[in-house]
Amino acid sequence: MSIQLSNVSxxxxxxxxxxxxxxxxxxxxxxxxxxxxxGGKTTVLRMIAGLELPTSGDILVRGKRVNDIAVQxxxxxxxxxxxxxxxxxxxxxxxxxxxxxxxxxxxxIKNRVAELLELLGLDGLEKRFPHQLSGGQRQRVAIAxxxxxxxxxxxxxxxxxxxxxxxxxxxxEWLVRLHSDLxxxxxxxxxxxxxxxxxxxxxxxxxxxxxxxIGSPREVYEEPSNEFVARFIGVMxxxxxxxxxxxxxxxELEFPAPERRDTRQLRIGFRPFAVQVSPDPTQYRxxxxxxxxxxxxxxxxxxxxxxxxxxxxxxxxxxxYAQLGLHEGQNVSILIRSYRILRGEDEPLxxxxxxxxxxxxxxxxxx
Amino acid sequence: METDTxxxxxxxxxxxxxxxxxSPFVKWLLITIALGFVVVFLLLPLVNVFWQSLAHGxxxxxxxxxxxxxxxxxxxxxLIAGISVPLNxxxxxxxxxxxxxxxxxxxxxxxxxxxxxxxxxxxxAGLMFVVLFGRQGFFGEWLxxxxxxxxxxxxxxxxxxxxxxxxxxxxxxIPVMEATGTEQEQAALTLGASGWQTFWHVTLPSVxxxxxxxxxxxxxxxMGEFGAVSVVSGHITGQTDTMPLRVEKLYQSASAASxxxxxxxxxxxxxxxxxxxxxKTFLEWRTQREFAxxxxxxxxxxxxxxxxxxxxxxx
Numbered sequence: 001m002s003i004q005l006s007n008v009s010x011x012x013x014x015x016x017x018x019x020x021x022x023x024x025x026x027x028x029x030x031x032x033x034x035x036x037x038x039g040g041k042t043t044v045l046r047m048i049a050g051l052e053l054p055t056s057g058d059i060l061v062r063g064k065r066v067n068d069i070a071v072q073x074x075x076x077x078x079x080x081x082x083x084x085x086x087x088x089x090x091x092x093x094x095x096x097x098x099x100x101x102x103x104x105x106x107x108x109i110k111n112r113v114a115e116l117l118e119l120l121g122l123d124g125l126e127k128r129f130p131h132q133l134s135g136g137q138r139q140r141v142a143i144a145x146x147x148x149x150x151x152x153x154x155x156x157x158x159x160x161x162x163x164x165x166x167x168x169x170x171x172x173e174w175l176v177r178l179h180s181d182l183x184x185x186x187x188x189x190x191x192x193x194x195x196x197x198x199x200x201x202x203x204x205x206x207x208x209x210x211x212x213x214i215g216s217p218r219e220v221y222e223e224p225s226n227e228f229v230a231r232f233i234g235v236m237x238x239x240x241x242x243x244x245x246x247x248x249x250x251x252e253l254e255f256p257a258p259e260r261r262d263t264r265q266l267r268i269g270f271r272p273f274a275v276q277v278s279p280d281p282t283q284y285r286x287x288x289x290x291x292x293x294x295x296x297x298x299x300x301x302x303x304x305x306x307x308x309x310x311x312x313x314x315x316x317x318x319x320x321y322a323q324l325g326l327h328e329g330q331n332v333s334i335l336i337r338s339y340r341i342l343r344g345e346d347e348p349l350x351x352x353x354x355x356x357x358x359x360x361x362x363x364x365x366x367x
Numbered sequence: 368m369e370t371d372t373x374x375x376x377x378x379x380x381x382x383x384x385x386x387x388x389x390s391p392f393v394k395w396l397l398i399t400i401a402l403g404f405v406v407v408f409l410l411l412p413l414v415n416v417f418w419q420s421l422a423h424g425x426x427x428x429x430x431x432x433x434x435x436x437x438x439x440x441x442x443x444x445x446l447i448a449g450i451s452v453p454l455n456x457x458x459x460x461x462x463x464x465x466x467x468x469x470x471x472x473x474x475x476x477x478x479x480x481x482x483x484x485x486x487x488x489x490x491x492a493g494l495m496f497v498v499l500f501g502r503q504g505f506f507g508e509w510l511x512x513x514x515x516x517x518x519x520x521x522x523x524x525x526x527x528x529x530x531x532x533x534x535x536x537x538x539x540x541i542p543v544m545e546a547t548g549t550e551q552e553q554a555a556l557t558l559g560a561s562g563w564q565t566f567w568h569v570t571l572p573s574v575x576x577x578x579x580x581x582x583x584x585x586x587x588x589x590m591g592e593f594g595a596v597s598v599v600s601g602h603i604t605g606q607t608d609t610m611p612l613r614v615e616k617l618y619q620s621a622s623a624a625s626x627x628x629x630x631x632x633x634x635x636x637x638x639x640x641x642x643x644x645x646x647k648t649f650l651e652w653r654t655q656r657e658f659a660x661x662x663x664x665x666x667x668x669x670x671x672x673x674x675x676x677x678x679x680x681x682x
Contacts, residue, residue: 050557051557072560073559077557078557084553085554086554086573087551098559101555101560102559131660
């Protein structure tokens, strides 16, 4: 089902929760709505469901305007953040509810529920009540209940927010598999960028009611459209510099900025992966000392302190770290391979600038 | 070192006593006072009611209950409760729904107003209706010309009872409904349920014990109410006497037979109170569970480790 939002806004009193948002969801897509809390993503989801009405703008489903169609008639499956299972009904009755309302025949209901419970790995739990289930099980009952009446779109509000980290990981993979099995258009809301990157075909990024960017996980990571996205997706070193003599400086770091006037403030950002670390303190221009290393599974995060006190975050694989023979307290030198000039939250980003290190004493970077 | 040990011993002469606990003497004194109070002021009078009513044997007891005026009082009590309890069930659910599920201006006002009948003396409540509907009252003339009798008749007694018992259902429901929130109802809507279906299948079942509890309390008060009903009843024997009014009338007539009869009717009311107490205790337990269930967060530790597997569909 293709869903289209065009210039949709939503106000709650004086608060503008969603501000002039337009985007299109393709048939069969698995789309993540990502943003910090209060960004407006849940409101967008609820407007698509019909649980909230847009203050202005249109929501179209398969080209048809649905603004005035009641939530009951929209044929959507909605999974609430806290699942909202009917606590006075057992698992079977929860899943069967939508079918009973739609006046399915008893035998058909039985078959459909059995089919879903098997699909979601819940068979044998028909008689359990919600309070007798684990968090992950409740989540899957909620999904089964939403899927039962064969909705044309599945909407999930923070689907993994209420379960612990280990189960969350399993559920993510499971959702991707479920989606590829059922091929139902699925939108989910999350504030966890890692989750959005891992699960979605495409990501819509919201902040303060604005749509910041829409694109594939790779696009939003590699080509963030503005500073907000760049800083929200993945980790970024952000430095505030001042231009003097055509060079943007902070501490001992220097970035060429020939066309900028003096005393201008420039904000420079670069990914930890763009930081090259050498165990030879003289190989690159900037010497430093490894203050902390953090073990992140297959990745290592290394914090390097420069003589001026600036802390630079670098990331590398565990193997790289071992090969270079790095350890805490070691004297190293670093190269910033590429960086961007950030121009304020809502401004478009400059293209990435690749740096060339000419060795100690020379300019740190060159265009 | 020896003094240290002594000091320690002084604090710990009873093994299980905590540092913050009162001495056993104070504890037992308080328990005795509370228990004594309950026995003297609550239990003894209650036992006495049954004792007095059965003092002349079961036959006399039965006879005084089947007396035609007493029978009509029992019938009237059942009738009034039968009308006012369902009415307040309806009002109570509506009011609780409005307060728990919506935000609107004047909501705190409405909550205080619901408690008004608790704050007002029942006699004053009765008088309010006399002032409104009595012959010299606000609507008195109009009612007179249309030959509608409210005061000193059953309609007035029902009105007074509805007023007095208004808060019971709403007050029980509001906290349960508030704790439940609106997500389950929204879920029902997304599954295609109409507003009525949602109410019937989702809202009502999740508050059923609280609702029953409110109804039981409401009923007990409706049957037992004296003050407000007395003011508007007019005390017409065989017509506008409820059980509590009948008890008073029999008692006031002061003959030995009517004394026994008064206690017999009173014993029925006392029995109602005892049944209410038992049902109430049970429902209280259920309501607390309902409330706890409603409040329970979903993020608690899983009871079972979930085994997640999507069986690959056979093509």
